[in-house]
Amino acid sequence: MTVTIVVVCRFTHQNQHQISGLENLFEYYKELEKDRLSFIFNGDVSDDITDGIIRITEFNVNNFEALASLSKRISFIMVECFQNVVRHGLKSEQGSEKEKAGGLFAARLMGEANYVSSINLIDLDEVELLREKLNQLNSIEKDKLKALYLEVLNNQELSSKGGAGLGLIQLARKAGQPISFDFQDISDHLSNFYLSLKLTSDGQSEPGEALRFTKSFDEKIKNSDVLMIYKGDFGKDSIMPIIQIIEEKVKSDNELTSSKGFFLILVELLQNVSRHNLNNISKDGIFMITEDKNGTYWTSVGNVVDADTKALLINRIDGLNAMDEMGLKQAYKQTLREGSFSDKGGAGLGLIEIARKSSEKLNYSFDELDNGNYFFTFNVKF
Amino acid sequence: MIESLRLAATEDTPLVDFDTTTGIFKVSGRSLPEDALVFYKPIEDWLKAYVEDPLDMTTMEMSVDYFNSASTRYIFNILMSLEDLIDAGKDAKIIWNYRKDDDMIEAKGEELESILEVPFEMKMI
Numbered sequence: 202m203t204v205t206i207v208v209v210c211r212f213t214h215q216n217q218h219q220i221s222g223l224e225n226l227f228e229y230y231k232e233l234e235k236d237r238l239s240f241i242f243n244g245d246v247s248d249d250i251t252d253g254i255i256r257i258t259e260f261n262v263n264n265f266e267a268l269a270s271l272s273k274r275i276s277f278i279m280v281e282c283f284q285n286v287v288r289h290g291l292k293s294e295q296g297s298e299k300e301k302a303g304g305l306f307a308a309r310l311m312g313e314a315n316y317v318s319s320i321n322l323i324d325l326d327e328v329e330l331l332r333e334k335l336n337q338l339n340s341i342e343k344d345k346l347k348a349l350y351l352e353v354l355n356n357q358e359l360s361s362k363g364g365a366g367l368g369l370i371q372l373a374r375k376a377g378q379p380i381s382f383d384f385q386d387i388s389d390h391l392s393n394f395y396l397s398l399k400l401t402s403d404g405q406s407e408p409g410e411a412l413r414f415t416k417s418f419d420e421k422i423k424n425s426d427v428l429m430i431y432k433g434d435f436g437k438d439s440i441m442p443i444i445q446i447i448e449e450k451v452k453s454d455n456e457l458t459s460s461k462g463f464f465l466i467l468v469e470l471l472q473n474v475s476r477h478n479l480n481n482i483s484k485d486g487i488f489m490i491t492e493d494k495n496g497t498y499w500t501s502v503g504n505v506v507d508a509d510t511k512a513l514l515i516n517r518i519d520g521l522n523a524m525d526e527m528g529l530k531q532a533y534k535q536t537l538r539e540g541s542f543s544d545k546g547g548a549g550l551g552l553i554e555i556a557r558k559s560s561e562k563l564n565y566s567f568d569e570l571d572n573g574n575y576f577f578t579f580n581v582k583f
Numbered sequence: 584m585i586e587s588l589r590l591a592a593t594e595d596t597p598l599v600d601f602d603t604t605t606g607i608f609k610v611s612g613r614s615l616p617e618d619a620l621v622f623y624k625p626i627e628d629w630l631k632a633y634v635e636d637p638l639d640m641t642t643m644e645m646s647v648d649y650f651n652s653a654s655t656r657y658i659f660n661i662l663m664s665l666e667d668l669i670d671a672g673k674d675a676k677i678i679w680n681y682r683k684d685d686d687m688i689e690a691k692g693e694e695l696e697s698i699l700e701v702p703f704e705m706k707m708i
Contacts, residue, residue: 437617441594444615461649461687468651472617534698537659550652 381412623657
């Protein structure tokens with residue numbers, strides 16, 4: 202049984218342009234290019250994904266010698282910071298506030314300097330108490346923090362949010378440096394609470410330095426359509442925890458079929474980056490999920506490819522875009538039944554799957570880099 | 584007769600239970616390995632040996648929750664080995680289990696049914 206495959210013609214590159222209004226992945230890539238790992242989570246976060254965050258960090262930290270001595274501390278600080286957002290992130294009241302619910306959590310490991318930061322909404326009433334608490338923590342000598350910790354631990358007056366102030370004390374203890382923080386009132390009863398820590402191998406940093414570094418970028422992300430950005434290794438050990446995080450998120454928000462479809466696109470896209478990567482050892486890439494003004498989800502992935510791969514990708518994606526639903530189905534069946542294994546292990550089925558699941562034609566772009574390679578952005582609407 | 588093949592499920596690979604005492608072969612769970620070859624090659628090798636000396640009746644019960652494209656071809660090849668059994672004059676069938684609200688896995692089953700020449704039962708669970 203043979204199926205005639207649709208003849209692939211080179212399509213005009215009308216899809217090669219960035220969709221207006223969609224967040225531009227390349228812009229974020231340039232900003233985060235030097236990061237060994239960037240993980241930014243914007244919006245509604247919950248404790249369910251803490252485990253995934255620990256796994257991503259531990260893998261990345263443990264595989265980088267310069268960070269090994271910091272490993273335990275970084276994981277700890279990330280989790281405390283993250284849970285701080287979870288516990289204290291106020292949900293903005295429906296309709297009355299434009300701000301996104303929840304907060305922002307960002308971790309950026311650069312090797313020499315590593316930043317963990319968060320933004321969350323708090324009641325304006327809490328600002329002064331929190332400021333006082335943080336100033337107090339920052340002024341206390343390190344060896345006295347433990348005594349304070351034990352004192353608060355034995356005190357029955359736990360905070361109603363479950364944090365008991367212990368989280369902040371622990372942060373101060375582990376960070377071994379002043380906590381950078383700031384507040385910015387955004388309405389007559391809400392304030393943004395900025396928190397930032399910088400960790401270096403020698404433990405040195407200037408007070409406030411972390412905040413200066415992260416604040417404008419964090420704010421930019423918080424006000425964007427971005428729900429999540431991950432930049433770093435795309436190998437299996439990094440990707441599985443991310444898939445786990447997103448699966449938790451998507452499952453709780455949607456009905457089964459649509460969450461599975463989204464999940465499928467995601468896995469294919471992430472594994473596609475891992476397969477088609479210039480650098481076979483580090484498999485570096487970036488990916489983000491955005492929700493545009495109409496409530497539509499976009500998944501964008503990007504990585505650096507050479508000119509040959511660029512030509513191959515254009516050819517294949519345009520080919521798929523030229524097919525209708527039936528054509529894609531036939532191509533899928535034919536590839537399954539007769540196609541030979543691709544040396545990259547993907548068998549070409551991955552792209553066809555993405556094209557079939559995507560609600561629109563595949564959108565992509567290439568940006569030329571200084572070294573003659575290209576940054577490949579692939580946007581899939583779901 | 585070759586010994587039964589049993590592989591426990593992991594985070595990204597399914598449970599495989601090919602029981603040569605009953606002829607009931609099961610694959611269940613999710614299959615997302617990035618390098619599908621590493622996981623599926625031993626299974627293919629096992630099936631190749633089984634097809635040489637099979638039972639009279641083989642039932643493949645598929646209860647997959649999710650599989651990535653890298654796994655698709657291998658799953659397809661596993662199902663194709665049942666065609667070999669039929670060609671050799673033995674009985675074989677595939678039972679494709681899917682959850683009532685899982686349109687995606689249902690559609691996958693229908694698609695596989697249309698390209699495989701093996702008795703194929705779609706079963707809602």
